[in-house]
Amino acid sequence: MELQKLRRQFPALMQQVSGQSPIFLDGPGGSQVPQSVLSAMSAYLGYYNSNLGGAFFSSDKTVSLMDNARQAVADLLNAPSKEQIVFGANMTSLTFSFSRAISRDWQAGDEVIVTNADHFSNVSSWRQAAEDKGALVHAVKINEADCTLDLAHYKSLLNDKTKLVAVTYASNTTGSINDIKQIVELAHQVGALVYVDAVHYAPHELIDVQALNCDFLACSAYKFFGPHVGIVYGKREHLESFTPYKVEPAKDVIPGRWETGTQSFEGLAGLIAAIDYIASLSDLPESTPRRERLAQAFAHTKEHEMALSAYFLKRLADFPQIRLYGIEDESRLAERTPTFALTFEGLAPREVSAFLGKQHMCVWDGNFYAQGLCEQLGVMDKGGVVRIGCMHYNTIEELEKLFSVFEALLAN
DSSP states (O other): OHHHHHHHHHHHHOOOOOTBEEEOOBBBGGGOOOHHHHHHHHHHHHHHHOOTTTTSSHHHHHHHHHHHHHHHHHHHTTTSSSGGEEEEOOOOHHHHHHHHHHTTTTOOOOOEEEETSSSSGGGGHHHHHHHHHHEEEEEEOEEEEEEEHHHHHHHHHHOTTEEEOOOOOBBBBOOOBHHHHHHHHHHHHTTTTEEOTTTTTTTSOOOOOOHOOOEEEEEEEEGGTSSEEEEEEEEEHHHHHHHOOTTTSSOOOGGGOOOSSSHHHHHHOOOHHHHHHHHTTTOOOTTSHHHHHHHHHHHHHHHHHHHHHHHHHHHHOTTEEEEEESOOOGGGGGGGSSSSEETTBBBBBHHHHHHHHHHEEOEEOOTTTHHHHHHHHOHHHGGGGEEEEEETTOOOHHHHHHHHHHHHHOOO
16 A cells, blocks of 8 residues: 555544644554544444443444454464454553463462563563462573573573463564564473563564464554554463453353453454554455455565664664664564664753654653663663654654754754
8 A cells, every 4th residue: 555545544644733744653652543443433432332241232233343353353363263362451451360360370489481671561460470479580681782582591591390481572662573483482392381472563563373382472452553452362271271360250261251341342343443454454355364464464564664674774873872772784674673772872861752752753762661671781770762663654754854853953
């Protein structure tokens, strides 16, 4: 799809703020959404707002909606069945819930592995569960040169006492992508489960949970052009065998046994629309299976995002006052998302983001809950980093304007 036509589907990208077109480079903190998502949510709330299980039309509509949402996510993740898709308020809440159930039978002396690359939603949940059971927690270091995981260190931590490995698919701060398939294979060799945080990865690349063979994988719809809905995929045997914390009258069948309280049905309507929006970016007819359309769509967006990354890194080389954390080799663009962690000589991250904000350029600063990463890089007590995060709707022209603002900022 032609880029300007694509952008016109996003109301946020078409607006004017103080006579200027805002530039959204805050995608890793939450993407903008197309009109189709807004319309789907509004239509559900306006005409069908109901709960599950009633003997009337709007409840029937809600049951069908939830079923369709599970199938849409199953297509997105290549899950074997829609019954293996669990919904919740957000990835963090779901992960805390799953951590309690998975750790029920842990004992003193058991071990858990987390990583310094992860958002702490996939660290604190497991550390606190381990503390309750007297289990030990080890953190895998990152290679500071490119902010990828130190696989040699990871291998050294694995042993027959390892119960679970919690790992991010891609860093929400530096964009570095990890070799999840290898990480899973090594964990399974010692009998450990693997819980993958794919929140940052999901908007940028097609996920295949069957190819990864991971035990659990979590993501969030608001990162891939949808509303705030948390998602967890789990292998059927785990979803059926672990005992969730739930209200007693609730049915004890998957996936509902893992879903506490009433779900955001309007959010699920938006979730379906978001996945269908991504699929629409392919060149294939709508009659083509959604998984096939998603595969081609992600191939298109990956190519565009790699071009954005190449331009960004090329221009950044002209600014010795700016330090990049993460993969900078142009031959390795496929190993990163277009997310860039920066520090500026003589300027605090907040000063930079505030300066850009006055130009209606939306970027984040801080540690982004990637506490282990920022501590290892030595920036935790310095305000973290400035994060520039592109999505498939961003343009080279927007990055040109960004670097023009960098020039003005550094000239002061």
